[in-house]
Amino acid sequence: MHIPPYHKKATWQRFLVGTFIGAVIAYCLFVYMHGTMYGQLLEENRDLKSEVSELKNQNEALLEDNESLDEQSKEPIKVETIEITITNEEDLPDKLIIHDLEELMKEEIEHIIGKDLSIISESDGLLEATIQNKVFKVDDFEFQFTVEKLYLTPTVKISVEANIAD
Structure with missing residues (x-):
């Protein structure tokens, strides 16, 4: 092939x-x-x-x-600060005493700072009664407060109405 x-x-x-x-x-x-x-x-x-x-x-x-x-x-939530607001500031006789009144109320309830928020919320009525039953004296005026709003958070916020005591 x-x-x-x-x-x-x-x-x-x-x-x-x-x-x-x-x-x-x-x-x-x-x-x-x-x-x-x-x-x-x-x-x-x-x-x-x-x-x-x-x-x-x-x-x-x-x-x-x-x-x-x-x-x-x-961890339990604790109260850190207190804020107080006076709702009827314009009805007060002197605008300079507003700060003093707020400081007096803060001194009255400052023992709640650092406390457990659940304990404070159980005794919120006692907290309101503490503010409402106390007469605060600034200069020559005596004031009583009625609590309108109370917010219990780490910053306790209280709205109050001021009345001149009799």
């Missing part, structure tokens, strides 16, 4: 050279496309890894914050 000598014909030589060059170009194109796709995947993978690590750090920080809040919520 004899293999015909096609490699000597110019048309077959062009065909074989074209096939070889086409294979080389196709291989180069494949390597380029695969490389760019793989590069994009690596970049996306790095971005996702960094995002996951950020989210893990954020989650850990939030869990620690939640634990500290749980510990704080187990």
Whole structure:
């Protein structure tokens, strides 16, 4: 059996050279496309890894914050400050005594600062009675107060109406 000598014909030589060059170009194109796709995947993978690590750090920080809040919520809420507001300031004989009256009332009930808010809320009637039954003397005037509003929060807010005592 004899293999015909096609490699000597110019048309077959062009065909074989074209096939070889086409294979080389196709291989180069494949390597380029695969490389760019793989590069994009690596970049996306790095971005996702960094995002996951950020989210893990954020989650850990939030869990620690939640634990500290749980510990704080187990502690009883205490009274921190007292704010007193006189609702009828314009009816008072002298505008300069408003501050003195507020300070006198604060001195009368300052013992509640630092106390547990639940204990104070149970005895809110006693707190109102303490203010209403006391006569406060400033200069030559004596004042009695009626409690209009009483808010028991870490900042105790009391709105009172001043009346000149008889």
